Amino acid sequence: MSKQPLLILGPLMPYLIEELGKKYEIEKLYEEKDALGFLRAHAPRFEAAVTSTFTGLKADMIDLLTAVKIVSSFGVGTDSLDVAYANKKGIKIANTPDVLNEDTANMAITLLLASTRDIVANDRFVREGRWAKGEAAPLALGIEGKKVGLVGLGRIGSVIATKLLAFGCDVVYHTRNKKPDISFKHYDNLVEMAGDCAALIAILPGGEATQGIISREVLQALGPQGTFINVARGTVVDEIALVELLKSKELGRAGLDVFVDEPNVPADLFALDNVVLQPHMGSATVETRKAMADRVVSNLDNYFAAK
Numbered sequence: 001m002s003k004q005p006l007l008i009l010g011p012l013m014p015y016l017i018e019e020l021g022k023k024y025e026i027e028k029l030y031e032e033k034d035a036l037g038f039l040r041a042h043a044p045r046f047e048a049a050v051t052s053t054f055t056g057l058k059a060d061m062i063d064l065l066t067a068v069k070i071v072s073s074f075g076v077g078t079d080s081l082d083v084a085y086a087n088k089k090g091i092k093i094a095n096t097p098d099v100l101n102e103d104t105a106n107m108a109i110t111l112l113l114a115s116t117r118d119i120v121a122n123d124r125f126v127r128e129g130r131w132a133k134g135e136a137a138p139l140a141l142g143i144e145g146k147k148v149g150l151v152g153l154g155r156i157g158s159v160i161a162t163k164l165l166a167f168g169c170d171v172v173y174h175t176r177n178k179k180p181d182i183s184f185k186h187y188d189n190l191v192e193m194a195g196d197c198a199a200l201i202a203i204l205p206g207g208e209a210t211q212g213i214i215s216r217e218v219l220q221a222l223g224p225q226g227t228f229i230n231v232a233r234g235t236v237v238d239e240i241a242l243v244e245l246l247k248s249k250e251l252g253r254a255g256l257d258v259f260v261d262e263p264n265v266p267a268d269l270f271a272l273d274n275v276v277l278q279p280h281m282g283s284a285t286v287e288t289r290k291a292m293a294d295r296v297v298s299n300l301d302n303y304f305a306a307k
Helices: 014-023 035-045 059-064 083-088 101-116 119-127 155-166 190-196 216-222 239-248 286-304
Strands: 004-008 024-028 048-052 070-074 092-094 147-151 170-174 199-202 227-230 253-256 275-277
Touching: 004 014, 014 024, 014 286, 035 059, 048 286, 059 083, 070 286, 083 092, 092 286, 101 119, 101 155, 101 199, 101 227, 101 253, 101 275, 101 286, 147 155, 147 190, 155 170, 170 190, 190 216, 199 216, 216 227, 216 239, 239 253
Parallel strands: 004 024, 004 048, 048 070, 070 092, 147 170, 147 199, 199 227, 227 253, 253 275
Antiparallel strands: none
8 A cells, every 4th residue: 555645845853754754655855956846746746744843834835735735843833834824725734732841841941040040151160270270150140039920821831830830939921811710920011020020931932923022121121130031932032132231231141042043143142151042952852852753743644534
């Protein structure tokens, strides 16, 4: 029995490619020298395709996928996927929520601790021999009893909140609408919340609706003793203002896993001791990436089983 053809739009982890190959006849569009020519000749063969939040799925590609009815995406974000246009064309979009909640939340907590306790700067302090020479590292900041504001309180945000409680933090949040049955204090005004908080954690979807929501005013309200953590998308913050305020120390600290123009990070951040940088690693553990890959496969399986 022949396998169902499956078009892979962009690079994926080897494990996922291997698992897809066990069940489907895979074609890698990203390896074609003439991708447009390939699609013009072969698009009618493919009812299903796989992409990722890194490769995305834009309207021009959707128009070329003339027979596709299901696109399974590796990742939870949909800001790089034109879901509305896909739906208009009768294409279902599947992603990988829930399985990455814990590790992404752990990254947020890790960045908060690393930033407030100056972990990276102090590591460098030891490696450079400054401790051995008798220098004293400056005191860091604690988080116990501090108010931490979550910008977004969805699946991952809720897990972050639970973990913050274990550290004795006072959790508050900002969303467009107050969530029922949530005991944490809700702020309608993000600037006001930032002014009341020792730290702010961004964990909300990217896209036009949230672009620049963490504005210069918000970061200034967080202030020179405040810490900003971003495990959402680079676009949710005014990155130019963020860099300027970290350089001037008008914003105390930051832990950043995401950036506006990845993998390009503002070079001015490299020399700063008050920022911890990560290469978009929120869900990047062996266990979680495997679970995400398995979800990509099961989403396709469920579609073809009419589930």
